[in-house]
Amino acid sequence: MKLPAWVLALSVLACTTTPGEPDGSVAATCVTPTGAGTTHEGTISADEHWTAAASPHVVTFDIGVSSGATLTIEPCAVLRIKKGYSITVEGHLVAAGTAAQPIDIGPFDTTQPWGYLQVFAPGTMTLAYATVHGGGGQNGNNSMGMIEARGDQYVAAQEVLKVDHVSVAGSGTYGVSLRGSGTFTKDSQALTITGSTLEPMRIIPRLASNIPSGAYTGNTINAIMVETDAYGDVNVEDVTFHDRGVPYHVGGPYTFGQLHVGPNPFALTLEAGVTLAFSSTGNLETSVTGSSTGAIIAQGTAAKPVVFTSAAATPAAGDWQGLVFGKVADSRNKLDHVEIRYAGAASQASSFHCEPTVGFSVKEDAALAIYSQPAAAFLTNSLIADSKALGVDLAYYGQPVDFLTGNQFVNVASCKVSTPRQTDGSCPSTVTCP
Numbered sequence: 001m002k003l004p005a006w007v008l009a010l011s012v013l014a015c016t017t018t019p020g021e022p023d024g025s026v027a028a029t030c031v032t033p034t035g036a037g038t039t040h041e042g043t044i045s046a047d048e049h050w051t052a053a054a055s056p057h058v059v060t061f062d063i064g065v066s067s068g069a070t071l072t073i074e075p076c077a078v079l080r081i082k083k084g085y086s087i088t089v090e091g092h093l094v095a096a097g098t099a100a101q102p103i104d105i106g107p108f109d110t111t112q113p114w115g116y117l118q119v120f121a122p123g124t125m126t127l128a129y130a131t132v133h134g135g136g137g138q139n140g141n142n143s144m145g146m147i148e149a150r151g152d153q154y155v156a157a158q159e160v161l162k163v164d165h166v167s168v169a170g171s172g173t174y175g176v177s178l179r180g181s182g183t184f185t186k187d188s189q190a191l192t193i194t195g196s197t198l199e200p201m202r203i204i205p206r207l208a209s210n211i212p213s214g215a216y217t218g219n220t221i222n223a224i225m226v227e228t229d230a231y232g233d234v235n236v237e238d239v240t241f242h243d244r245g246v247p248y249h250v251g252g253p254y255t256f257g258q259l260h261v262g263p264n265p266f267a268l269t270l271e272a273g274v275t276l277a278f279s280s281t282g283n284l285e286t287s288v289t290g291s292s293t294g295a296i297i298a299q300g301t302a303a304k305p306v307v308f309t310s311a312a313a314t315p316a317a318g319d320w321q322g323l324v325f326g327k328v329a330d331s332r333n334k335l336d337h338v339e340i341r342y343a344g345a346a347s348q349a350s351s352f353h354c355e356p357t358v359g360f361s362v363k364e365d366a367a368l369a370i371y372s373q374p375a376a377a378f379l380t381n382s383l384i385a386d387s388k389a390l391g392v393d394l395a396y397y398g399q400p401v402d403f404l405t406g407n408q409f410v411n412v413a414s415c416k417v418s419t420p421r422q423t424d425g426s427c428p429s430t431v432t433c434p
Contacts, residue, residue, distance in 0.1 A: 026099040030076035052076035075101030086115030097129035113137030121151035136171030145177030153231040194218035204232030243273035257282025261294030273304035277311035278320035285324035300337035310342035318388030343367040344388030352395035354427035365389035373398035394420040
C-alpha cells in the first residue's frame, strides 16, 4: 500500500527531529507505547489527566470537554482517534509537550481520517510541541478544519487557541480554521501546516492579526483562504495581515471576495511582502456610506512590495474590481511600494468623473477608485499594471490630486488618472487623459 506523502514525512520527522526543531538538535526521549492503551468517549465534565504511561489513548466516540473542565494531555502522550470522531472543547484542553517529549495526536487507522479538534470561546486550547495529523475527515457546518477555533461573531477577536511548535499534517480539509471571533493567542508561534487537501488555513479577515510565524507550504493550495462572510469585515478592531510566506486568497467557495474596512474607523494594515489575491468580482474597499470610514495602510518596500492581484490560475486584466476608497477621506490611508495588478472589473457606478469630449463618465471601473478628495496622493512609489479600465479614478467633486508622479502605469486600458468633477459638479473645459 502506498502511504500518503504526509505520513512518510511524519515518519522521517519522528526518526530525526522533534516537531518545530528542523535541525534535529533535540532528540525525542519518548518511549513508543505498547499494548491496547486506554479508551475514551463521551463528555468530560471534571478535570482529567491523560498520561504517557497509559498511551495510546484511543478515542472511540466523540469527546466533549464541558465548560469548567480541563483535559490535560501530558508530554509523550499518544492519542489515536477513530474514523470520523472528534474532540470539542468548551472548557480547556492543554496538550503541552516539550522539544524532547512531544505529543502525538493522529488517526487510529491511517487510512480512515478522524474529525477535528475544536474549541469554542470562552474555552481554550493549548498545543505545544505536538504533531496533529490524519484528521479533517468532516468538512461542513461542524468544522472547516482539522483544528478549529470558534467564538462570538459579534465581538472582537477572542484568543482561544495557542500553538507553540506545532505540526499539522495531512488534513482532509483545511489544516486550521478560524470562525466567528475565535483566533490564535498573540504569543502563538512556530506553526507548520503541510499536506492539507485544501489550503493550510481558513480565516475571516478580522482574525488575521494573530496568525503565527511558521511554514504553510506543501499543501494542495499554498495560500491562506480568507472567507469574506457577513461577520468578517474589519469593523470591530484594527487588523494586521502579516507576511507568512504564502498569499492570502480573498474569497472562497462560499463568498465573493469583497473585503470591507469600516464603516467604523478601524485600520487594515498590510505588512511588506503581503499578497492579497482576489476572486472574480472581488474588491478591497473602505466604507462607501456613512459619516466615518476605515483606513487601509499598505507599507511595502522596493524589495518586498505589497501586492494586490487576481487569484485566477491564469490572470488577466479585469479579473477583479480593485481598491475602492469611500466617500469619507481618511488621512491614515497609505499605499507605498504596492502593486495593483489585473483589476478594473465592473464597478456598477457612473457619472463621478469627467471624460475627454463626452462629459460625465459612464463607468467608474478602475484599479484604484477614490470617492472623496484626499489631502494628498496616498499612492506612492507604486505600480498599476494590466487594468481593464482606468488606473486611478478620481471619482469625486473637487480638485485634481497628482497620482501620476512617482508611480508607474503599465498596460492600462484607459486613462492612467481620471479628472474629477469640479466642486460645483461641472466638468472643466479641458479634460485630459494621461
